Amino acid sequence: MPVFNGGITNQQTGLLDPKLLQQRGPLLQIEVSVPDVLANKLYQEKKPIPPPVTGLGLLDTGASITGVDVNALQQLSLSMINEVTMNHPGGEDKQGIYACQISFPGTQIEDIEFSAALGSNLKGQGLLAILGRDVLKDYQLVYNGPGGFWTIAG
Amino acid sequence: MEQTDILKAELEYFDEIKDELLKTNNEQYALIKGRNLEGSFTMYSEAYEAGVAKFGTESFLVKQIVEQQPSHQIPALGNCLINASF
Incomplete structure (x- = not known):
C-alpha cells in the first residue's frame, strides 16, 4: 500500500512547521x-x-464531494456531465459535475482515473482542488497536528 | 450557453422518466443525450466511458437512478474557512 507523508517546511529552519x-x-x-x-x-x-x-489539493474530510477549480476545468475543455445540489449557509444551489482524472505527482499514490468532481471557485483560495470524502473513502489519513505532518495511505 | 442551460433537456427528460427507471434500473447510472436514454450502467465510470465512446466531447448526462438525489456540502468553502485566520 503506497504511503505518503506530507507537511509544510519552514523555509528558515528547514523543519516541518506545525503552525504552517x-x-x-x-x-x-x-x-x-x-x-x-x-x-x-x-x-x-x-x-x-x-x-x-x-x-x-487540500485534503478535506469535511467535504462530501471533491471540488475542482472551474478555471482548470475550462482549460481542460471538460463538459458538464451532471448537476448536484450543494448546501451552503445561504441555502442551496445546483452546481455542475465534471469528469476528470486526478494524479499525485511525486508520490506513489495511484491515479484516480475517473472522478466526478464539482466545479468550484477555488483559484482565489490558491487551490486547484478540495479532495473530499468521495476520494478519501479509499485512503487512510492520519493528521499529526503537533508533529506538523500528515500521512495518507492507499 | 449558460451553465444552467447545459444539460437542461437531459435533466428534464430524466425527471420525466425517473419513476419508470426506478422500477427497472434502481441505483444504476443512466446515460442520457437529448431526450434519449442511451443505456444504464452499474458504475458511474462505465456510463461516462459509454458516453465518450458515442458522443466524444459533446455534452451528455450521467445520473444515478435513485429516489432522492443526495445533496452535498463543502462547509470549509461555504463558510469561508479556508485560509481564515484570527
Whole structure:
C-alpha cells in the first residue's frame, strides 16, 4: 500500500512547521487532467489533448464531494456531465459535475482515473482542488497536528 | 450557453422518466443525450466511458437512478474557512 507523508517546511529552519500545517492544512501537489478515455477519443479523432493542470489539493474530510477549480476545468475543455445540489449557509444551489482524472505527482499514490468532481471557485483560495470524502473513502489519513505532518495511505 | 442551460433537456427528460427507471434500473447510472436514454450502467465510470465512446466531447448526462438525489456540502468553502485566520 503506497504511503505518503506530507507537511509544510519552514523555509528558515528547514523543519516541518506545525503552525504552517494549522494555517494551510494538509496540501499536496496534484495534477488534474482529461480522463484517459476522453484523451484516447481525442487522439483517435486527431484533436489536441489539453495539457494537465497542476496545483495544490487540500485534503478535506469535511467535504462530501471533491471540488475542482472551474478555471482548470475550462482549460481542460471538460463538459458538464451532471448537476448536484450543494448546501451552503445561504441555502442551496445546483452546481455542475465534471469528469476528470486526478494524479499525485511525486508520490506513489495511484491515479484516480475517473472522478466526478464539482466545479468550484477555488483559484482565489490558491487551490486547484478540495479532495473530499468521495476520494478519501479509499485512503487512510492520519493528521499529526503537533508533529506538523500528515500521512495518507492507499 | 449558460451553465444552467447545459444539460437542461437531459435533466428534464430524466425527471420525466425517473419513476419508470426506478422500477427497472434502481441505483444504476443512466446515460442520457437529448431526450434519449442511451443505456444504464452499474458504475458511474462505465456510463461516462459509454458516453465518450458515442458522443466524444459533446455534452451528455450521467445520473444515478435513485429516489432522492443526495445533496452535498463543502462547509470549509461555504463558510469561508479556508485560509481564515484570527
